[in-house]
Amino acid sequence: xxxxxxxxxxxxxxxxxxxxxxxxxxxxxxxxxxxxxxxxxxxxxxxxxxxxxxxxxxxxxxxxxxxxxxxxxxxxxxxxxxxxxxxxxxxxxxxxxxxxxxxxxxxxxxxxxxxxxxxxxxxxxxxxxxxxxxxxxxxxxxxxxxxxxxxxxxxxxxxxxxxxxxxxxxxxxxxxxxxxxxxxxxxxxxxxxxxxxxxxxxxxxxxxxxxxxxxxxxxxxxxxxxxxxxxx
Numbered sequence: 620x621x622x623x624x625x626x627x628x629x630x631x632x633x634x635x636x637x638x639x640x641x642x643x644x645x646x647x648x649x650x651x652x653x654x655x656x657x658x659x660x661x662x663x664x665x666x667x668x669x670x671x672x673x674x675x676x677x678x679x680x681x682x683x684x685x686x687x688x689x690x691x692x693x694x695x696x697x698x699x700x701x702x703x704x705x706x707x708x709x710x711x712x713x714x715x716x717x718x719x720x721x722x723x724x725x726x727x728x729x730x731x732x733x734x735x736x737x738x739x740x741x742x743x744x745x746x747x748x749x750x751x752x753x754x755x756x757x758x759x760x761x762x763x764x765x766x767x768x769x770x771x772x773x774x775x776x777x778x779x780x781x782x783x784x785x786x787x788x789x790x791x792x793x794x795x796x797x798x799x800x801x802x803x804x805x806x807x808x809x810x811x812x813x814x815x816x817x818x819x820x821x822x823x824x825x826x827x828x829x830x831x832x833x834x835x836x837x838x839x840x841x842x843x844x845x846x847x848x849x850x851x
Contacts, residue, residue, distance in 0.1 A: 620632075620633050620669065621633070622666075622839075633670075635670070635675055635838060637675075637676070638675065638676045638677070638678060639670050639675045639676070639677045639678070639838050639839070640677075640678045640680075640833045640834075640837035640838050640839070641663065641666075641677060641678070641679045641680065641837070641838065641840075641841065642680045642681075642682075642825070642828075642829045642832075642833055642837060642839070642840050642841070643659075643660070643663050643679070643680070643681040643682075643724075643841050643842060644681075644682065644684075644825055644840075644841070644842035645660075645681045645682045645683050645684065645727070646683065646684065646708075646712060647685075647690065648683050648684065648690070648704075648705045648708040648709050648712065649687065649689045649692075649693040649694075649704065649705070649708065650708060651708060651711050651712075651715070652711075652712055652715055652716070657715075657716075657719065659841075659842065660681075660716060660721055661719065661721065663679075663841055664721045664722055666839075667679055667722065668722070677725075678725050678832075678833065679722075679724045679725045680724060680725060680726050680728065680828070680829065680832045680833060681724040681726075681727055682727065682728050682729070682730065682824070682825060682828050683705070683709055683712075683727060683728070683729045683730070684730055684821070684824060685701075685705040685709070685729050685730050685731050686701075686730040686731050686808065686818055686819060686824065687821060690704060690705060691806065691807050691808065694807065695807070701807060701808045702731075702808075705729075705731075709729075726832055728828045728831070728832060730819065730828070731808075733824070733827055733828050733831065734810045734819065736827040736828070736830075736831050737800075737801075737819045737823050737824060737826075737827040738801075738813070739827075740823060740826060740827045740830065741757055741800045741801055741823060742813070744759065744800065745757065748760075749763050750800055751793065752814060753791035753792065754791060754803070755791065755802070755803055755804070756799045756800070756801050756802045756803045756804075756814075756817065757799070757800040757801040757803075757814055758792055758793075758797040758798065758799055758800060759797060759798055759822070760793060760794065760797055761794055761796050761797055761798075762793070762794055798820060798821075798822055799820035800819070800820050800822070800823045801814060801817055801818075801819055801820060801823070802817045802818055802819075802820060803815040803816070804816075804817055806818055
């Protein structure tokens, strides 16, 4: 069996010697799942079942993004709290995909339950000078990482739509493409941090959760095509 490897931009043979560790970027729970979510999740369910049929043990981690601007906006529209909203759509998710006979993941970590893991990772990035602090937040400096853009084959200097790619506008940023690891400010849902109250950026969430559950090395990292840049 072959899989298309986005980084190498070609199909590659599956070669696994032991346990196969998979991290799938899951849904942002501000609405019900749609057909695009179903396609991604069913594809990875089939892949997992194939690997298990070949005798491989599979550790399958699929997160829920329950900290996001879209969630806060929808909660205000529906006159509810972010927690109540995400709980509702997380429950709906399991109803839908249980009906589709999708196997349950090994773990379903939620971003909101791993804030300390994210803060620890951010501190490490600051210490290694991959991240810097402004009045509005903590940003990852894409110019410090030479391979940034390799996966999507985009330049590190790309000035993408801030809305489409969830890139924070901040005049103190060193590069328009630098992305937020921590947003400082008063939000409808915030947490304490060494840099000021706020909430995590989108990308640091999956980085922290994948490291916690699968370590620095795992075999497959997947998600929808829309996540290739800038999330993956």
